[in-house]
Amino acid sequence: xxxxxxxxxxxxxxxxxxxxxxxxxxxxxxxxxxxxxxxxxxxxxxxxxxxxxxxxxxxxxxxxxxxxxxxxxxxxxxxxxxxxxxxxxxxxxxxxxxxxxxxxxxxxxxxxxxxxxxxxxxxxxxxxxxxxxxxxxxxxxxxxxxxxxxxxxxxxxxxxxxxxxxxxxxxxxxxxxxxxxxxxxxxxxxxxxxxxxxxxxxxxxxxxxxxxxxxxxxxxxxxxxxxxxxxxxxxxxxxxxxxxxxxxxxxxxxxxxxxxxxxxxxxxxxxxxxxxxxxxxxxxxxxxxxxxxxxxxxxxxxxxxxxxxxxxxxxxxxxxxxxxxxxxx
Amino acid sequence: xxxxxxxxxxxxxxxxxxxxxxxxxxxxxxxxxxxxxxxxxxxxxxxxxxxxxxxxxxxxxxxxxxxxxxxxxxxxxxxxxxxxxxxxxxxxxxxxxxxxxxxxxxxxxxxxxxxxxxxxxxxxxxxxxxxxxxxxxxxxxxxxxxxxxxxxxxxxxxxxxxxxxxxxxxxxxxxxxxxxxxxxxxxxxxxxxxxxxxxxxxxxxxxxxxxxxxxxxxxxxxxxxxxxxxxxxxxxxxxxxxxxxxxxxxxxxxxxxxxxxxx
Ligand SMILES: Cc1cc2nc3c(=O)[nH]c(=O)nc-3n(C[C@H](O)[C@H](O)[C@H](O)COP(=O)(O)OP(=O)(O)OC[C@H]3O[C@@H](n4cnc5c(N)ncnc54)[C@H](O)[C@@H]3O)c2cc1C
Numbered sequence: 001x002x003x004x005x006x007x008x009x010x011x012x013x014x015x016x017x018x019x020x021x022x023x024x025x026x027x028x029x030x031x032x033x034x035x036x037x038x039x040x041x042x043x044x045x046x047x048x049x050x051x052x053x054x055x056x057x058x059x060x061x062x063x064x065x066x067x068x069x070x071x072x073x074x075x076x077x078x079x080x081x082x083x084x085x086x087x088x089x090x091x092x093x094x095x096x097x098x099x100x101x102x103x104x105x106x107x108x109x110x111x112x113x114x115x116x117x118x119x120x121x122x123x124x125x126x127x128x129x130x131x132x133x134x135x136x137x138x139x140x141x142x143x144x145x146x147x148x149x150x151x152x153x154x155x156x157x158x159x160x161x162x163x164x165x166x167x168x169x170x171x172x173x174x175x176x177x178x179x180x181x182x183x184x185x186x187x188x189x190x191x192x193x194x195x196x197x198x199x200x201x202x203x204x205x206x207x208x209x210x211x212x213x214x215x216x217x218x219x220x221x222x223x224x225x226x227x228x229x230x231x232x233x234x235x236x237x238x239x240x241x242x243x244x245x246x247x248x249x250x251x252x253x254x255x256x257x258x259x260x261x262x263x264x265x266x267x268x269x270x271x272x273x274x275x276x277x278x279x280x281x282x283x284x285x286x287x288x289x290x291x292x293x294x295x296x297x298x299x300x301x302x303x304x305x306x307x308x309x310x311x312x313x314x315x316x317x318x319x320x321x322x323x324x325x326x327x328x329x
Numbered sequence: 330x331x332x333x334x335x336x337x338x339x340x341x342x343x344x345x346x347x348x349x350x351x352x353x354x355x356x357x358x359x360x361x362x363x364x365x366x367x368x369x370x371x372x373x374x375x376x377x378x379x380x381x382x383x384x385x386x387x388x389x390x391x392x393x394x395x396x397x398x399x400x401x402x403x404x405x406x407x408x409x410x411x412x413x414x415x416x417x418x419x420x421x422x423x424x425x426x427x428x429x430x431x432x433x434x435x436x437x438x439x440x441x442x443x444x445x446x447x448x449x450x451x452x453x454x455x456x457x458x459x460x461x462x463x464x465x466x467x468x469x470x471x472x473x474x475x476x477x478x479x480x481x482x483x484x485x486x487x488x489x490x491x492x493x494x495x496x497x498x499x500x501x502x503x504x505x506x507x508x509x510x511x512x513x514x515x516x517x518x519x520x521x522x523x524x525x526x527x528x529x530x531x532x533x534x535x536x537x538x539x540x541x542x543x544x545x546x547x548x549x550x551x552x553x554x555x556x557x558x559x560x561x562x563x564x565x566x567x568x569x570x571x572x573x574x575x576x577x578x579x580x581x582x583x584x585x586x587x588x589x590x591x592x
Contacts, residue, residue, distance in 0.1 A: 070471070071463075100507075103462075104470065107429065113426055113461075135346060139559070143553055183469055191497075192494050192496075232592055256514070264590040293567075302588065312576050315573035315577040320577075323581055
């Protein structure tokens, strides 16, 4: 089979996002030497410019302002591009945007669908296999997606980002008249940007440093932030911390907060309650720092340090800065 | 406001998971299925909206095997006014697109200003159903929603945390919302209401009806092939140390040389 694989590409500030580059890498592998890579984007000329060096043969481009980019509008345009490109597979990055579009696009385009894929393989002329974690990473499943059309959203960080190659794609401009009239009334009124300079967001981060009640007081939480900064990591927290108001609920990891699956998760002063663990157990490597050697967190961790976080953290931050060649502070 | 809330029975958080003998899916035997996770938040949010908008009704709808009935009764005990079980195929299916098609077919005859669901189910974590239902109903949909508020009879406002920051949206009704978080932690049902819910009527849409309505689309196209549990984590490698400096040095070395996850 020589499939065309279409990537729904997202750009921000004139650059492709990490999850989009991951999707392009997977698309290149699936298309193989005989298939072809195509892309569709809502980001207008600047997204097109960001995409071109990644080598898609054809790009379908629409200029939909983020204020009007509802999942229904995006799905209609992407389905149109998928039809025109005669794609067999559409891949989306594992972002809020990508995952939100998947179900609509699947119906609109008449495809089988899955999200959160950590492996994707073509198994036959009308069959794609995906592997995906389920139950908060407590199990994985392999699913067969059957039929001539498949839509898959990938899990963030599960694949390597594609490098830029070269290329001058053929460009098609998408006609916004395919957007259903019912989408017109919804509007994004504002965006409160993630704090600049505050490091990567929780879902983008390849490393997360999380603090729990064991940090003892809000005044000590800066020790978590300093370690995170030295590692280029995002900061997370247990519910004990967000309930106590030491940090806002947007930091909360777990059943009622965010689920993350970074390469490295460092749990500091966190006991390891099941409701916390389901949000981080699929991280690749887990480190726990806790005064209590019998804390359940050590059962899910790969490396454990039994000791006082308040003394270990400053030493750890110093060591990380030293090894990474960062100025001591 | 006519509020429909889509719910799915999922294994209790503490359940021991194991695969069926053929290795294709989760063994349901011995697992307690409950209303939980984002769906439980969706029910809570539906009830909060109903309480703030006099004259509103909440209709809980669940697609799948017979165990849906018990989950619907849990929603009734919490305060849902009506419940509909949309029966799944006898051989079972966990294709989220098929679930969405069956639910949307059933909703054709159910009044709905707002269709609420969890942003994803707590078991398969697909997050496909809300958007797919909306596409089938031809109305807008919004996933990952928090702080959902009614803004008069025909609109909503809500927040949506994304990678770029927190978005604030205004949306028209009718629409579908996949909820990340309700205003409150979910309430618990009161005992008399639990008892009453046992006798509450549950409407049923049987599979032959759905199958006929879906025609060629009644076949699952996402099929579980293997369900695997990771080798249990053997517990942490404990790092011995005398000083914080020694702890730091040993950990950093292991992360660099053994785990290879040091930046
Ligand atoms: C419906 C429901 C949903 C929930 N959702 C979530 C969720 O999404 N996320 C979440 O995190 N929780 C959630 N919880 C709460 C969860 O059950 C735990 O209560 C919570 O995770 C505990 O947080 P913690 O580990 O920080 O605190 P604790 O359990 O109090 O643990 C503190 C730990 O710090 C250690 N410690 C103390 N001093 C030090 C020190 N100086 N140095 C190092 N270690 C020290 C202690 O030994 C202890 O292990 C939920 C609970 C319920 C009922």
